[in-house]
């Protein structure tokens with residue numbers, strides 16, 4: 315796609331001056347006055363030029379196929395994203411990283427859409443919330459829980475790198491990406507150009523590495539060898555976002571991630587100095603998630 319030619323206006327008193335040049339060569343500008351003198355650093359035109367340059371570096375997104383259902387769901391308390399995916403022909407569905415408190419919401423949605431839940435899949439053993447897998451298994455008999463063997467958690471199906479989680483003609487491909495926890499998995503659906511990174515890659519961030527066998531070097535190595543080597547236009551769907559962002563792309567994170575674009579040494583230093591408080595629910599979440607969330611939960 316050709317971007318419109320952008321033209322700089324040489325004024326020091328206007329913002330948002332960069333607008334597409336028309337065929338006749340005239341330009342439009344927004345008249346928002348500012349009083350402070352502009353330095354090159356703050357010069358809005360330069361920022362715009364950077365965006366222009368980046369926009370042309372992005373490849374088009376891979377559209378979802380017409381038989382692929384995708385729904386991103388959110389838990390406001392833990393800022394967790396849950397993903398409901400389905401094959402629209404067979405109606406087989408999976409859910410990634412469900413949250414206990416949202417199990418009824420998710421079961422209702424699955425029912426409303428006429429899907430059959432095959433698997434409740436976790437990217438890892440969460441520390442900040444209890445997984446909804448166990449309760450969903452009770453609400454939707456026949457569904458099975460899935461987590462990596464390396465997580466040490468109980469589940470009906472334990473997976474490792476290379477395993478596929480099939481639903482209809484679609485499948486998640488599993489990649490072991492330990493670092494945030496030693497059992498972290500990243501799931502990829504190449505045909506749909508999407509990657510579910512759990513807490514391994516967050517939008518402009520990454521999972522902390524200060525508990526649950528966290529290891530900064532492993533996280534960095536796995537991201538660079540197994541995630542950042544995926545095509546640039548694959549969409550990244552993380553397990554959390556704390557700033558209201560919904561998705562990213564491989565290219566965006568390779569370009570702008572403030573932690574993962576650094577050298578390994580700098581990255582380790584950043585991770586050692588995050589100074590984040592422990593998740594509020596860690597003491598309840600970890601024992602419960604070791605039991606697939608089936609621990610002191612309401613019985614239906």
Ligand SMILES: N[C@@H](CCC(=O)N[C@@H](CSS)C(=O)NCC(=O)O)C(=O)O
Pocket residue numbers: 392440441442513519520521522523554588590591592593594595
């Ligand atoms: N405030 C939240 C926990 C926030 C947090 O620690 N998030 C984790 C992922 S959930 S274990 C994380 O890795 N964050 C990385 C970061 O840079 O924020 C709570 O109390 O639950």
